[in-house]
Amino acid sequence: MNTEPLQITIAEWDQRFVEMQREGFFQPEYGGQLSRHLSDGDSRLAKLRYDNSPSSLNLWNFLLTEEDRLQKYKQEGRKIVGAMKDLGTVPVMAYSLPNVTAFYPDGAWWIPCVMELNSSVLAVADSLGIDESFCPVRAMLGAFVNKAHFPPPDLLVCSVGATCDDFSAIAQRLNGLGYPILWWEIPHRRMAGRDEETVILPGGFKCSREQVRFVEIELGRVKKAIEEIAGDEITDSRLNDGIGIANRVRDVLRELRRLVFTARLAPLPSLELLIAEMFAIHFCSDRKEAFNILSNLLVEVRKRVSEGKGYFGLDAVKVFWVNPVADLRVMNLLEDCGGRICGTDYLFCHALDEIPVGVPPMEALAMMALADPMTGSTGDRATRICNDINLFGAEAVIVSRIPGASHCALEGAIIAERVSSELQLPVVELEVPPLTDSIMPSLSTRISALVETALSCRGKRRVR
Amino acid sequence: MIVYSCPYVPAELITAHGLKPCRLLPDSVTIKGPVDVIAGVCPYMRGFVNAACSLQGVRGIVMTTVCDQMRRGKDFVELRTCIPSFLMNIPSTWQTSEAMKLYLSELRRLGEFLEEVGGRVPAEGILWQVMSDYDGKREKLRGLKGVLSPKEYSRAIARFSKEPGEFTGEESCKGRKERGKRGIPVGLIGGPLTLSDFDLFDVLERFGGEVVLDGTESGERGLPAHFNRRLAGKGNPLEELADCYFGHIPDVFRRPNSELYKWLGHEIDSCGIGGMVLVRHAWCDKWHAEVQRMKEWLNVPLVDIELDGEASDARNTHRIQALMETLR
Secondary structure: OOOOOOEEOHHHHHHHHHHHHHOOOOOOOOOOOHHHHHHHOOHHHHHOOEEOOHHHHHHHHHHHOHHHHHHHHHHHOOEEEEEEOOOOOHHHHHOOOOOEEEEOHHHHHHHHHHOHHHOOHHHHHHHOOOOOOOOHHHHHHHHHHHOOOOOOOOEEEEEEEOOOHHHHHHHHHHHHOOOOOEEEEEOOOOOOOOOOOEEEOOOOOEEEHHHHHHHHHHHHHHHHHHHHHHOOOOOHHHHHHHHHHHHHHHHHHHHHHHHHHHOOOEOOOHHHHHHHHHHHHHHHHOHHHHHHHHHHHHHHHHHHHHHOOOEOOOOOEEEEEEOOOOOOHHHHHHHHOOEEEEEEEOOOHHHHOOOOOOOOHHHHHHHHHHOOHHHOOHHHHHHHHHHHHHHHOOOEEEEEEOOOOOOHHHHHHHHHHHHHHHHOOOEEEEEOOOOOHHHHHHHHHHHHHHHHHHHHHOOOOOOO | OEEEOOOOOOHHHHHHOOOOEEEOOOOOOOOOOOOOOOOOOOHHHHHHHHHHHHOOOOOEEEEEOOOHHHHHHHHHHHHHOOOOEEEEOOOOEOOOHHHHHHHHHHHHHHHHHHHHOOOOOOOOOHHHHHHHHHHHHHHHHHHOEOOEOHHHHHHHHHHHHHOOOOOOOOOOOOOOOOOOOOOEEEEEEEOOOOHHHHHHHHHHHHOOEEEEEEEEOOOHHHOOOOOOHHHOOOOOHHHHHHHHHOOOOOOOOOEOOHHHHHHHHHHHHHHOOOEEEEEEEOOOHHHHOHHHHHHHHOOOOEEEEEEOOOOOOHHHHHHHHHHHHHHO
């Protein structure tokens, strides 16, 4: 069997799957041919190209079977927590109890991409007055109403305050339709004032001790609500264990990212790395298996790096990507245009940082929540991006705008200004809707121009 | 002068620090300044930031977290100007004592900012005095409802907000009596108006309507509750400020925002409103998302008007005309 890294189509994966079976590769419970998801309506999969490693196959199958997993848990009587917006904090708490699973209904924003026009989620959102002027996360509203994508959660919690307006507005619409929501406040992160103690957060941002204390109390309300539905107590000991496991997942992801960003040849395409990073926020509804999959992927990547194998050639331009794409196909496009991923901020980079240990666990989670790049100023976020660019050596930056998102129109300009002025790197902004087919030529032109610009800058001294 | 836009920033605190509060409604939302014309940017936020930065004598700009666009507008002030700016956390949640405590602590922080930009520490009793003074002025202001024309009344609120120290409440209503109803009673609800948006009152009047409720952020809805003057000199004035501002101004950004609906329901009944006009700026997600819900919830018809920073357009005029026709 060919073990050279190769991006293959879904049809080619089917052939390869047969060969793997013949050779006795173990398939987990959620495993199988990728093409079977096409019959579930996930038609976008036919237009993507995939890494050909068995680890990547497991990654995809695990991702694409999350709905089944949640339905099964619900039938088994496990309690389901729908965590909204905080991206990475509440699930750590929820998974600390043995009979609770947490997921992000926010993830429904990829339904219009993965299912193309086979899902009614956007039409339902339209019918409820949430039209295309909103961020694609409006798909979540449709998914709640059509009940076709995840079971009704036993508890819905949503962070508000320093969050994007789209999400807050859509969650309120959901609440107005009769879905009870526990709102918890995440204040805009700020520096300590006079006579206040400064706390350094994971990722390096700073805030006041007072803010950490406030968020700890807010998370305490969430904890209590989870305990009530579960009929069980989240003790500090359980929470510390939960934080420990989350940190192990984050350790694996950080190493995976480091290798992918810094290896001479890219050992993994950007699409698979994006999926892997997403596992950090809620473990794709199965913490143990998420860890196994990521660990296996890391083994594969290490092997490739040690053997000098990889993708896209030595000349591929290293690109830092800001914001998640609504259409997964654009990650393939980056590489088609001569780029490779070298640093990401998909709005949940705080979920990749180590959760502080050695402090009371609720305080650690509060620090985690406040480390969210969205809760602070765009200047903070730009600083972290510049630090990561320096760390990994990116040569160009793409700021991917989310259509309709309240933050994107403003922060893109500031991030671009900072990157250009501090690092003298080329930056482009792209708007990526859930389906980019009609604008693929213009996206391709813009990415290619960025790559060409970065290539022409190579070897030239940066003027600071 | 301290410039701000949000109704949750108490003018009293600024005045008590010896500075001049100015709750600014931009004249036009297309002027040049730190915020460029970018697709997806709220024209009101752009207009406010650009107008605030162009004023002479500005010691500081206060922005708040009631909307993401304003929150990020602060980044532009910080990055592209030398004007000191302050971002005040206004909690979205309100059902816990912690939310009120956070607002209170933000008032204290605002006080520190005011001192940093040249304000003086208020002497004992000064804040209560200012609160009492402004409360009296607001009482007079509220008394102008039904005496002034709806447009004049809303402009009087804007004038008071811009220069509360100068407002007497007498100059505009001398010799005038209760006007009486002159058209079909209509209510406005929504985000803040720019000065040019006041043309909406004329459009409504032209088609037979009369605004009996200005529920926009810059109108009656944004006024704080009466202070409890019996507490003057006894209790903590900041706590009273917090209660009357944070505890009483209903708004769309609250989570949940049920108090806004409760307030609106009460006003519609008490004013005998026959139809509503929801005013929202382009890219304002929070008001936009409420349009359909409000239509489902209200027992009077509602049309929504999107303001894009230009003069009122034909589409909005036709929508208002159609609403008024249905109400006749």
